Amino acid sequence: MTAPGLAIRTAGLTKYYGRFLAVDALDLEVREGDVYGFLGANGSGKTTTVRMLLGLVLATSGTAEVLGRAMPGGAPDVLPEVGAMIEAPAAYPHLSGRANLALFDAMGRGSRRRGRAGRVDDALDRVGLGGVDGRPVRAYSLGMRQRLGLANALIRRPRLLVLDEPTNGLDPQGIRDIRALLLELNAAGTTVFVSSHLLLEIEQMCTRVGVLDRGRLVLQEHLDDLRAPTGRVVLRTRDVADARRLLDHRIDEARDDRIVVRDADPAALAAELVRAGIAVDELVAERRSLEDIVLAATSAGSDTFARDRDRDRDRDRDRDRDATGDAAGVSA
Numbered sequence: 001m002t003a004p005g006l007a008i009r010t011a012g013l014t015k016y017y018g019r020f021l022a023v024d025a026l027d028l029e030v031r032e033g034d035v036y037g038f039l040g041a042n043g044s045g046k047t048t049t050v051r052m053l054l055g056l057v058l059a060t061s062g063t064a065e066v067l068g069r070a071m072p073g074g075a076p077d078v079l080p081e082v083g084a085m086i087e088a089p090a091a092y093p094h095l096s097g098r099a100n101l102a103l104f105d106a107m108g109r110g111s112r113r114r115g116r117a118g119r120v121d122d123a124l125d126r127v128g129l130g131g132v133d134g135r136p137v138r139a140y141s142l143g144m145r146q147r148l149g150l151a152n153a154l155i156r157r158p159r160l161l162v163l164d165e166p167t168n169g170l171d172p173q174g175i176r177d178i179r180a181l182l183l184e185l186n187a188a189g190t191t192v193f194v195s196s197h198l199l200l201e202i203e204q205m206c207t208r209v210g211v212l213d214r215g216r217l218v219l220q221e222h223l224d225d226l227r228a229p230t231g232r233v234v235l236r237t238r239d240v241a242d243a244r245r246l247l248d249h250r251i252d253e254a255r256d257d258r259i260v261v262r263d264a265d266p267a268a269l270a271a272e273l274v275r276a277g278i279a280v281d282e283l284v285a286e287r288r289s290l291e292d293i294v295l296a297a298t299s300a301g302s303d304t305f306a307r308d309r310d311r312d313r314d315r316d317r318d319r320d321r322d323a324t325g326d327a328a329g330v331s332a
């Protein structure tokens with residue numbers, strides 16, 4: 001049995017494809033109530049792990065427990081309580097999103113006809129597809145298919161959501177919508193396990209992260225603990241010369257108006273600067289970014305994640321543009 005409070009636990013979970021080791025002795029712990037970010041570069045083994053969790057791929061060795069049941073044996077009991085979305089979600093292309101969802105609902109064990117239309121409407125509304133479901137799915141954009149896949153995952157009001165790269169193909173507004181939806185579901189009690197290769201996405205949404213590097217779990221921790229203050233304080237001031245004189249031996253780095261002070265308490269430092277008549281334009285406790293942490297923990301990191309970082313940056317730019325009202329609205 002899984003220990004109380006654990007939604008997912010794996011021990012030594014391993015998968016070989018032939019002689020290729022795709023997932024290497026994974027010990028995952030996802031607690032009930034987590035928004036758990038499963039981070040890894042392309043090809044690091046995320047999808048294989050998710051498939052093993054759902055009983056879709058057999059592990060070579062090790063164990064996986066989901067909601068207290070060993071997988072894959074426990075699948076019939078567990079899967080009705082799990083909403084899942086893996087890669088490109090499947091759907092009947094000639095049917096509407098609504099018809100697809102109704103079919104999916106009807107296939108659920110013990111599913112009742114009563115209330116089906118309401119469940120389908122609710123799921124469509126939640127993912128922002130309420131107004132467009134008359135079209136056949138073959139006319140959907142990638143982002144709309146992604147939303148439909150999420151609606152599928154939601155229709156049974158799951159205790160646990162397992163989502164593999166859920167924002168693939170979505171525009172910035174769509175990404176924001178999905179993030180808000182997942183956080184709302186989590187606040188209402190759903191545990192969320194989400195895989196992604198996008199650092200920013202995980203950083204903005206998750207409470208805990210697991211980082212996969214070429215099949216190995218190299219990090220599993222609370223995001224807040226990972227991003228705890230480093231003990232240094234970053235100051236921006238227009239009175240650079242005065243500040244340098246005052247802080248002298250305590251300065252770790254100084255460039256232009258930015259001065260990094262070691263072993264500092266932000267409040268005490270602010271008071272000291274103000275007493276000395278030095279303008280404090282900005283003063284923050286330094287924290288490592290998730291990017292720094294992941295790059296330090298992974299070997300592949302620098303090139304693979306750098307590309308993701310560029311994409312994150314592009315997305316940031318889109319988001320900023322979005323915030324100023326230039327960007328297109330929801331594509332769905």
Ligand SMILES: Nc1ncnc2c1ncn2[C@@H]1O[C@H](COP(=O)(O)OP(=O)(O)OP(=O)(O)O)[C@@H](O)[C@H]1O
Pocket residue numbers: 017020022040041042043044045046047048049197
């Ligand atoms: N059915 C398969 N047969 C052989 N190799 C496979 C199979 N499925 C995946 N692999 C390999 O296992 C490794 C992990 O793949 P996986 O899809 O789990 O990674 P991922 O982290 O989800 O990557 P991505 O983000 O690109 O989907 C890759 O090198 C992949 O080529």
